[in-house]
Amino acid sequence: MSFFDTTPLGRIMNRFSKDIDIMDNNLTDAMRMYFLTLSMIIAVFILIITYFHYFAVALGPLFLMFLFSAGYYRASAREVKRHESVLRSVVFSRFGEALSGTACIRAYGMQDRFIRDLQDAIDTMDGAYFLTFANQRWLSVRLDAIGNLLVMTTGILVVTSRFNVSPSIAGLVLSYILSIVMIIQFSVRQLAEVENAMNSTERLHYYGTQLEEEAPPHLGEVRPSWPEKGEIVFDNVRMRYREGLPLVLQGIDLHVRGGERIGVVGRTGAGKSSIMSTLFRLVELSSGSITIDGVNIGSIGLHDLRSRLAIIPQDPTLFRGTIRSNLDPFGEHSDLELWTALRQSYLVTEEASLDDKSPGRIHLDGAVEEEGLNYSLGQRQLMALARALVRNSKIIVCDEATSSVDMETDQKIQRTIATGFKGKTLLCIAHRLRTIINYDRICVMDAGRIVELDSPLHLYDKPGGIFRGMCEQSGIKRENFFDGESGEVTVE
Numbered sequence: 436m437s438f439f440d441t442t443p444l445g446r447i448m449n450r451f452s453k454d455i456d457i458m459d460n461n462l463t464d465a466m467r468m469y470f471l472t473l474s475m476i477i478a479v480f481i482l483i484i485t486y487f488h489y490f491a492v493a494l495g496p497l498f499l500m501f502l503f504s505a506g507y508y509r510a511s512a513r514e515v516k517r518h519e520s521v522l523r524s525v526v527f528s529r530f531g532e533a534l535s536g537t538a539c540i541r542a543y544g545m546q547d548r549f550i551r552d553l554q555d556a557i558d559t560m561d562g563a564y565f566l567t568f569a570n571q572r573w574l575s576v577r578l579d580a581i582g583n584l585l586v587m588t589t590g591i592l593v594v595t596s597r598f599n600v601s602p603s604i605a606g607l608v609l610s611y612i613l614s615i616v617m618i619i620q621f622s623v624r625q626l627a628e629v630e631n632a633m634n635s636t637e638r639l640h641y642y643g644t645q646l647e648e649e650a651p652p653h654l655g656e657v658r659p660s661w662p663e664k665g666e667i668v669f670d671n672v673r674m675r676y677r678e679g680l681p682l683v684l685q686g687i688d689l690h691v692r693g694g695e696r697i698g699v700v701g702r703t704g705a706g707k708s709s710i711m712s713t714l715f716r717l718v719e720l721s722s723g724s725i726t727i728d729g730v731n732i733g734s735i736g737l738h739d740l741r742s743r744l745a746i747i748p749q750d751p752t753l754f755r756g757t758i759r760s761n762l763d764p765f766g767e768h769s770d771l772e773l774w775t776a777l778r779q780s781y782l783v784t785e786e787a788s789l790d791d792k793s794p795g796r797i798h799l800d801g802a803v804e805e806e807g808l809n810y811s812l813g814q815r816q817l818m819a820l821a822r823a824l825v826r827n828s829k830i831i832v833c834d835e836a837t838s839s840v841d842m843e844t845d846q847k848i849q850r851t852i853a854t855g856f857k858g859k860t861l862l863c864i865a866h867r868l869r870t871i872i873n874y875d876r877i878c879v880m881d882a883g884r885i886v887e888l889d890s891p892l893h894l895y896d897k898p899g900g901i902f903r904g905m906c907e908q909s910g911i912k913r914e915n916f917f918d919g920e921s922g923e924v925t926v927e
């Protein structure tokens with residue numbers, strides 16, 4: 436995950452589009468042309484040396500001159516190209532900024548400044564582009580000179596041996612050496628092309644072999660019925676997102692009993708979501724361990740772990756397809772089960788029928804666009820709830836699962852969570868305190884530590900406690916703990 440945090444998406448896209456294209460198409464072509472022209476040059480030299488042995492002597496110094504020019508060109512071409520691509524990305528980012536900020540730029544009347552900035556960036560990029568051409572001309576002049584020296588040497592040899600070599604051979608040799616002048620230039624350009632294309636290959640190779648990988652999907656044997664009770668033990672869990680960053684979880688000790696419902700609260704940045712990340716092993720622990728029903732989750736495969744847990748995230752991801760394919764991607768459940776889940780999560784009403792596919796109604800074959808953008812965020816959260824219900828996992832994690840639905844739906848969902856997830860272990864991060872005051876225990880987090888952990892009522896009764904403060908801020912009274920009707924309350 437740290438790779439995705441630190442690598443811009445544009446760079447990854449570039450690797451998998453441009454670099455792959457260059458490796459698959461340009462590289463093979465450039466190599467073919469390079470070896471073709473190289474073998475033509477060698478063949479012509481062999482032909483000439485066969486008839487005019489002294490040509491080999493002249494070839495030595497000319498070859499040294501060639502090596503120097505080609506080496507100089509290749510080194511500078513590489514740098515100039517790099518310079519140009521850096522300046523090109525400046526143009527792209529200026530352009531992107533201007534596009535995404537069009538409304539602000541117009542509102543503040545800054546069009547001229549942005550146009551000027553973009554023009555300056557294009558000018559600078561063109562400067563580097565010009566250098567690429569100037570570099571190629573520099574090489575052409577040197578290679579032309581070497582080619583002409585080769586022609587001159589051959590001419591001198593032909594003239595001085597005119598009584599020993601037949602005129603037809605002399606004509607053959609001269610015509611070949613004349614054609615070779617262009618080919619030498621072409622060959623050097625192809626070599627530079629191969630080198631550039633090899634950079635793409637090197638980058639792809641790095642992605643393929645050097646990147647840090649997550650744990651394997653399957654590792655060791657996991658009981659098919661695991662987790663049976665849903666008991667989770669966090670033992671001195673410490674976690675940081677990357678090497679060099681501070682610890683985000685600083686020694687969490689928490690024993691969640693099977694079937695217990697725990698509400699996790701705390702300020703923004705307290706580490707609530709990070710606890711969930713460790714449970715799903717999105718980030719590995721720095722030290723400590725998490726055990727679910729006696730199995731250390733660090734010792735099993737990622738698929739084995741994640742397939743046994745269910746999550747209702749804050750911003751759920753839906754995939755292009757149908758509601759059915761999103762609820763049950765592997766086709767393991769009957770339509771009736773899926774429909775019941777949709778009903779329990781209030782996406783369809785009690786009266787709606789499974790076969791009613793009229794437009795505007797939610798049904799199992801309803802289309803889901805990319806990222807589920809044809810549904811509101813609240814509906815997507817409800818779909819994630821339905822997905823969790825279908826999954827029937829023993830452990831359910833909710834990350835502010837109802838932050839985007841209205842109060843009335845939220846209350847219904849809480850009822851679903853209470854009934855549909857009965858007997859399951861529930862870890863719920865909540866912004867609306869009202870949703871969790873009836874839970875078994877509340878875990879209050881601050882700066883990566885658990886600062887309060889007890890039943891809601893006990894915590895409320897603790898004078899000066901953080902949870903008590905939050906409740907007071909949100910207007911929750913003692914009696915609300917018994918009726919669960921506390922009105923709209925939001926932490927922060």
Ligand SMILES: Nc1ncnc2c1ncn2[C@@H]1O[C@H](COP(=O)(O)OP(=O)(O)OP(=O)(O)O)[C@@H](O)[C@H]1O
Pocket residue numbers: 440676677680683701702703704705706707708709710
């Ligand atoms: N991907 C990440 N890379 C580096 N640091 C991160 C990353 N995600 C979170 N953090 C850091 O970890 C700390 C805890 O973040 P976390 O998301 O767990 O807080 P939270 O309590 O869930 O907050 P919120 O209520 O706003 O969701 C924060 O200080 C944050 O800066």
